[in-house]
Amino acid sequence: MLRTATCGQLRADQIGQTVTLCGWADKYRDHGGVVFIDLRDRYGITQIAFRMEESSEIQQLSSTIRHEDVIQVTGEVVSRGEDNKNPKLATGEIELRANHLVVLNKSKTPPFEPRGESLANEELRLQYRFIDLRRPALQNKMFLRHQLTRSVRNYFDELDFIEIETPILGRSSPEGARDYLVPSRVHEGAFYALPQSPQLFKQILMVSGYDRYYQIAKCFRDEDLRADRQPEFSQIDIEMSFVEQEDILSAIDGLLARMVKDVRGEKLPTPLPRYTHAEVMERFGTDKPDLRFGMELTDISDLVEESGFGVFKNTVGSGGKVRGLCVPGGAEKYSRRVLDNDLKNLVGEYGAKGLAYFKVANGGLDSSIAKFFDEKEQAAIVERMGGNDGDLLVFVADTYPVTCAALAALRNHLAKDLELYDPKELNCLWVVEFPLVTWNEDENRWDAEHHPFCAVHPDDVEYFESDPSKIRALSYDLVCNGYEAASGSIRIHDPAIQQKIFDLLNIDAEEAEERFGFLLQALRYGAPPHGGIALGLDRWVMLMTGTDNIRDVIAFPKTQKASDLMMGAPSEVDQRQLRDLNIKIDLPE
Structure with a gap:
């Protein structure tokens, strides 16, 4: 040495x-x-x-x-x-x-110093990632990532799981996000697809008798990026046979408690709370609620349906909702200019046509529109909203989905602005009983809410013919600090029921065999009841370290345009390589 x-x-x-x-x-x-x-x-x-x-x-x-x-x-x-x-x-x-x-x-003069007082811009740091990775803050995050994966492997090893690698080169299955395609030189005109998840392979492993599987899997999605997304990412992939939903949730409760203890030295209370999808949409407007703070959504539609304020009255009369938030101490914090511009524009991004607001004063409402509500109506609104003098009440009047989306975004914005939570806290919950399908207005058909392999809640089978929107799936998401941190479901193990789902999604038997034949074939040879889940590894490291940028926890990340600035990828390739693949580039002018 x-x-x-x-x-x-x-x-x-x-x-x-x-x-x-x-x-x-x-x-x-x-x-x-x-x-x-x-x-x-x-x-x-x-x-x-x-x-x-x-x-x-x-x-x-x-x-x-x-x-x-x-x-x-x-x-x-x-x-x-x-x-x-x-x-x-x-x-x-x-x-x-x-x-x-x-x-x-010897080193050339570096473009920035790893221990400099101020960070260089991110583009420069990504271009010289080999220098950026020398920063102690980044090295600590890489070490924490190592600790987390080690904790995962130790936990599953103790529970008699087996780690199995599944293929990277697979078949395109255009569900959800776009696939990354890989042309085959040997099979002319044919393409592999990089996996969006090991979903089908891990179900086949259950049919093959490997009843407790896990994998730290690399996955790929060709989708628009955000601060918490990357085109290639890692997930903790799990599948189990002969289990029900609660078995999987309990196993993951234990995994999270182990991870938090090993990585942060803290105790995570378990079991984690369980909420239904309908409940979180009603109370928080989103299936990814941040429970580090309160400020829940409140419906006042019944209180204002006969009010003198036409916007509220007409919205309720046409089947819409009037829902709002009570912002503690917000009356002094937010000026009329901020409310009429910044916050109104924020909810407008989610489809809301406007933002109504009142300041609570002397037990009543103070606003330019307060005159449209009599004293009794004002008192009822203040009581329903739980308002006190000095609080701010904000409302969106629109369809139920718009009120959910707009108020959920506003709730998160206000909580961060008012510093209503500790950014280092971890608050986790389960959301269960998602809808099996959602209606696609543009294409006039049903789409799977998660994926087409989710088992149906046994109480909802009757709705297949009458009202598919009422069918709940045996699916579940793990949410942490407002992020979807894991997603899974009990799978369909009966090929007849699987085809019933395909029929609902307008996938006929011939198309189903073409796209998913190998899975359907496996289900016909003695598939056990099974279910699983996948946790976003990168996202969990992000949550554990308290950063809000997923690029901080990946050694060699891509930019928001899916570029690798250090390697210069993606790049053009040699014409000879294209000829070998029988590919001709035809770019639009």
């Missing part, structure tokens, strides 16, 4: 020992007769002292060291003395008095 210790290892106990360290020059200070260099590796920092009296040769060489040079240093561990200790460093009680120095590699 080129080193006998790491830069974060040495303590007062090692004083008097001779050690060799290797690392990157982090800071350089010349104090006239003594040169100090902070030497850095992923374990920490050790201060190196080069003294003139030790060796003029080493002193001269040390004066040539600059930021990010890679060096090897040998010397004696000595005390810094009481006055020179650095309590900010784990190695702050000691320094290495160098007697030997080797420059292993």
Whole structure:
């Protein structure tokens, strides 16, 4: 080994020992007769002292060291003395008095310093990701990711699960997001698809008798990106046989408790609370509610259906809803300009035609539209909303889906602005009983809410013919801090019922065999009852570290345009490669 210790290892106990360290020059200070260099590796920092009296040769060489040079240093561990200790460093009680120095590699002047006080812009950091990854903050996130995956593997190993890899090159199944396609050279004109998930393979594993499977799986989706999405991502994929829904939820409760304990040293109370999809939509307007704060949605439609305010009255009369939020202390916080512009524009992005608001004062409503409500109506609204003097009441009058979307977004915005929660807190819950299907107005057909393989709630089979919108699926999402952190379902193991779902989705038997024949074939050969779930690994690392940018927890992420700035991918390819694949590029003008 080129080193006998790491830069974060040495303590007062090692004083008097001779050690060799290797690392990157982090800071350089010349104090006239003594040169100090902070030497850095992923374990920490050790201060190196080069003294003139030790060796003029080493002193001269040390004066040539600059930021990010890679060096090897040998010397004696000595005390810094009481006055020179650095309590900010784990190695702050000691320094290495160098007697030997080797420059292993010189560095060009870096475009930014890994330990700089201010971050360079993200585009530059992604272009020079190999330097960015030297930052201690990023290295800590990569180590936490390692801890989390280790915790996952240990937990499932103790429960007798088996880790099995499923293929990366598979068949295109255009469900939901777009596939990434890979042309085949051998099979002319045919394409593989990169997996959006191992869904079909893990179900086949259940048919094959591997009753407890898991995998840290790489998945790909060609979709528009956000701060919490990447085109390629990792998920903790799980499938179990001979189980019911509660068995899976309980197993994941245990996994989360283990992860939080191993990674953050905290206790996560279990079992996690269970909410139905209908309940969270009514109370929070979203199937991904953030429960670190209250401020629930309230329906006042029955109180205003005969009011003098035409917007409210007409909305209720046409079958819509008037729903709102009580913002504690918001009357002073938010000016009329902010309400009429910023917050109105925010709800407008989700389809709302406007935002009505009142300030609670003297037990009544204070607003330009308060005159349309008599004293009794005002008192009833304040009571229903749980308002107190100084609170702000905001309302959206529209269809039920619009009130959900607009108020859910407003709720999250206001809570962050008012600092109603601790950003380091983890608040998790289960959402169960999702609708099996949703109506696609554009294409005049039913779409699967999750995917076409979800089992039907046994109480809702009667609605197949009468009203499919009432059918609940045995599906479930795990939500943490307002993010969907896992999703799964009990699967259909009877091929006849599977075809019934396909029929509902306008997938006839011939098309079903063409697209999913290998799964249907497997189901005909003794498929056990089974179910599973997948947790977003990248998202869980993001939640555990408290960042809101998923690129911070992936070693080599893509930009929001799915580009790798370091490698320059995607890129054009050689014409010979295209000829081998019988592909001709025909770009639009």
